[in-house]
Amino acid sequence: MATPREHIEEIRKTKFSIGADGLNPLTEDLHQAINTLSAELYAKDVHFLMELIQNAEDNEYAEGVDPSLEFVITSRDVTATGAPATLLVFNNEKGFSPENIESICGIGRSTKKGNRNRGYIGEKGIGFKSVFLITAHPYLAC
Template identity: 70%
Template sequence: MQSPAYLPSCTRKTYHFLIKLIQNAEVNEYEEGVEPTLEFVMTKKDITGSGAPATLLVFNNEVGFSRKNMDSICSVGRSTKKGKRHQGFIGEKELHDWLA
């Protein structure tokens, strides 16, 4: 797979990571009547202090995590995605898997 000119150093793993970010934004909850937006901004410096050569910022206008979402993220085996396979939620390969 050849990277587009504007993404000269992207690998297959990078594309999968970006696709996961888009898929996650797609299944977010949005206020009624709000058109969902998603924006990627790449800085030329490391604003995280992690030693990275750049920083990827991801913005969208979702309603955000609920208490139930936070409890699920912090609890093994209690995913809020359970039983939603028919809606496209599979509960596999989370973002941290793509970063490894």
């Protein structure tokens, strides 16, 4: 079984042609589709905050763990991308499964689809993409 980092690197190569030989001609189309989709769905650039809170609500937590969600804004560029500040979001969920990683890297592939009876709010597989309104390079630590 691949580590989360190896899994993400494989998605980067096969789906987005990042670090791969040759360019996938659909990569630019996908990038534009995500930008258009997020801009049209989320007219306010702060909508991503509601999506992150919703995702935390839908996360799975270990038994006996009180769920927590914390937002920290720092003037440090912790991702070394040249950003003037960084928003850090901390959540004590169980963590990403391989299916969750595939879902967040796709569109309309929510692992929560059809599970409203389990209390999930999200199900369209596009909510997280609202972060692209504020950054072209979101970083996830799994």
